[in-house]
Amino acid sequence: VDPASFPDPIVLLDMIEERLRASGVYKDKVTRKNRCIRLFFDKFHLDILPACPMPSTGLYGEYAVVVPDCDADDWKPSNPRGYAKWFDFMAQEAIIRFMKSVEPLPEQQSCDELSTLSLGVQLLKRNRDIVFENKPKRAPISIVLTTLAAQNYHGQPSVSEAIAAVLDGIVAMIPNIANRRLVVLNPTNLEEDLSERWDDAPEAYLDFVSWIREFRDQWRQLIELRGVGIHKISAVLERMFGERITKEVVEEHIRAYEEPRQSGGLAVERGTGLIVPATVVLSTPIRRNTFYGKE
Incomplete structure (x- = not known):
């Protein structure tokens, strides 16, 4: 998407939402969010986020984009x-x-x-x-x-x-x-x-x-x-x-x-009382619990 083609990015979100609501498969799953259109499924949701490449400063800036922002009514920088x-x-x-x-x-x-x-x-x-x-x-x-x-x-x-x-x-x-x-x-x-x-x-x-x-x-x-x-x-x-x-x-x-x-x-370490592997030197093995009083 070229941001110059959509100076008002909300129009782009409107177009995507309209297309999804026209679908018999997705129409009942659509919710408008601030920056995306969200589709709700039984165990997960899917966000559809239109974006335009806009390289910027910062690590991995070559992946930077601008995305629609309804609150700002404009494109906003991002880099998911x-x-x-x-x-x-x-x-x-x-x-x-x-x-x-x-x-x-x-x-x-x-x-x-x-x-x-x-x-x-x-x-x-x-x-x-x-x-x-x-x-x-x-x-x-x-x-x-x-x-x-x-x-x-x-x-x-x-x-x-x-x-x-x-x-x-x-x-x-x-x-x-x-x-x-x-x-x-x-x-x-x-x-x-x-x-x-x-x-x-x-x-x-x-x-x-x-x-x-x-x-x-x-x-x-x-x-x-x-x-x-x-x-x-x-x-x-x-x-x-x-x-x-x-x-x-x-x-x-x-x-x-x-x-x-x-x-x-398992064993108990002498001096600290910590539970440690039985292989640790200066430790006392913990007896197996048999629930009837005998080992």
Whole structure:
């Protein structure tokens, strides 16, 4: 699409929506969004986003585009393809830097390591959904959280360490000057302010600041609970991420320990009381639970 052919990009969205509503297959699935036409299916939705190539400055700027924006009634800069490439790069590059700093770089990184940032982003968004359940219009949008997380991830191998670093980093980025907000630019198209909606909704920005600081404090408290018992940790996790997800995770955690325990693979480390593999020196094996008083 050539933007010069559609000086009013909303006309282009109107044409796409009209064509879809004329279809017997899609007419009941169509919803107009600010920048796209969304088709709802049983288990997923599909966004149709018309875009015009418009290379820009920034990483992967060759993929930059302009897209329709109903609120602005104009074309707005964006770069969805470049952003996806940037996020993957940030996740992998941070891990490589971390590994080089602690030990020789292995020949190949595992999939689990490469997913740490993505898992951290999922937890960040899950807590956001819980906290803003009753005021969803004030919730920070996912692209802002994803960008901030990627910018503050430094290759930590565990999700726990990664989230701690991300939250500390985001809090440190918040300006301490009155009437100034955190500006989150699209790193692949510096002309796009991903956080621009905070200009018209300062109360939403204040809610974001309050939430991210509270989440940071809660995460620190959660880390301090290590070793105090799964029931106490579960109570905190339920408040942070919801009862259903917490229950599923705790049950999976218990199964992960129960299997090696029954096979004699777990022990208690002397002096620390930590549960460790039975092969660790100076540890006492944990007996298999037979439920009838004998081994």
